[in-house]
Amino acid sequence: MPLSVSRMQVIDRYQEAISRVSAACQRAGREAGAVTIVGVTKYVGSEEARWLAEAGCHDLGESRPQALWEKADALSDLPIRWHLIGHLQRNKVARTLTCARCIHSVDSERVLKQIIDDSRGCENPLSILIEINISSDASKTGLSFDEARRLLQYWKEFQREAPHNGHLQQKTLQLNGLMGMGSLDGDEHQTRKEFESLRLFRDDCETEFGLELPQLSMGMSNDFEWAIEEGATMVRLGSTLFHSSTVS
Template identity: 35%
Template structure:
């Protein structure tokens, strides 16, 4: 199937999950995860109506931002972010979903160009408690929220998680339920970035507002260059 057909299929799945959860039809947005995929694939998705794209690798993402500067794309950085890469992200992206410590937030704030609107931020929370996963612990969240809320070039929108894989829907829903319960810690939180191809329905059932879908749109990824 083509990228356009894949996007249409994903939207049908989102609409079905939203209806099953009894939510408003426009309450969930699709973030097309284009990491490792060429700019031409992003352009094809854009031609099919997709406007929001997620990138995990700073240099690759910036190359695509620049190659596709003729399109009004909403660019989201969703991967781990090192402090030596914050300037590039602050200058080129509209959202960062993966902030997990104050140092990163402070640098994004200080390096956000004055001619751009405040950078939309989600705090990544390690809801599964996995040592291998990035993200702040739920107990540390309130103090980080308070600190980020004082940074004028950032707009704290919500929370993100990448939970451990689970087979059945009940097990999938548990970490999403936990993340949704933490959103009230944010003064004006309106965003839950959670759910990927394998657990999207569970995430939508628990209140996801962004679902991050890559393989179902663009096909399997080639990680040989990463």
């Protein structure tokens, strides 16, 4: 998807996004500061990403680890918190942990184990989210609710055994919540039900496992206002910031 935007357009669209987020929070009876805009830069270069960061969006997201590494190096002079929102392979975990401050896409026990192992000695805080497939699209990535429960049980056991196994990174490595994507072709009712299902699942798991899972990463350019009204704390916006279309 070729993009053609100017610096001022990016600034204007970011300010418009802030206003829309604030309005959605108000409708839901929530504080505007309760929702973080993650600017998704996967379709633009480092220059455009810099415009967005300099406009005040300090949370930027990338789908591919290699692109995150490259942009993190190019924009290292800015106070950016990098988010990996796409699939992460085990052999790319260690390099990604040097840049990312949040990984939204933990979707297997193997990847979680790799993150735990590679985060030994890391000084920078890292937040991780479990990705769940909340749509009816079987081709999408993410765990089922039952698989996510098993992964949360594994995390709970890790927390309990960590001090005995020499894992001292508990203060910097935190499993803070869940991520999900609504159906791309779903109507408002269906999409809201999908977001609601993730929020209700999170609430159940907090009780079941005694965990705090405050973060819900859900909602993109075409549905983020619905997501906020259903409880999202992070929305991932790309095309609404960098493209004339509102299709994510």
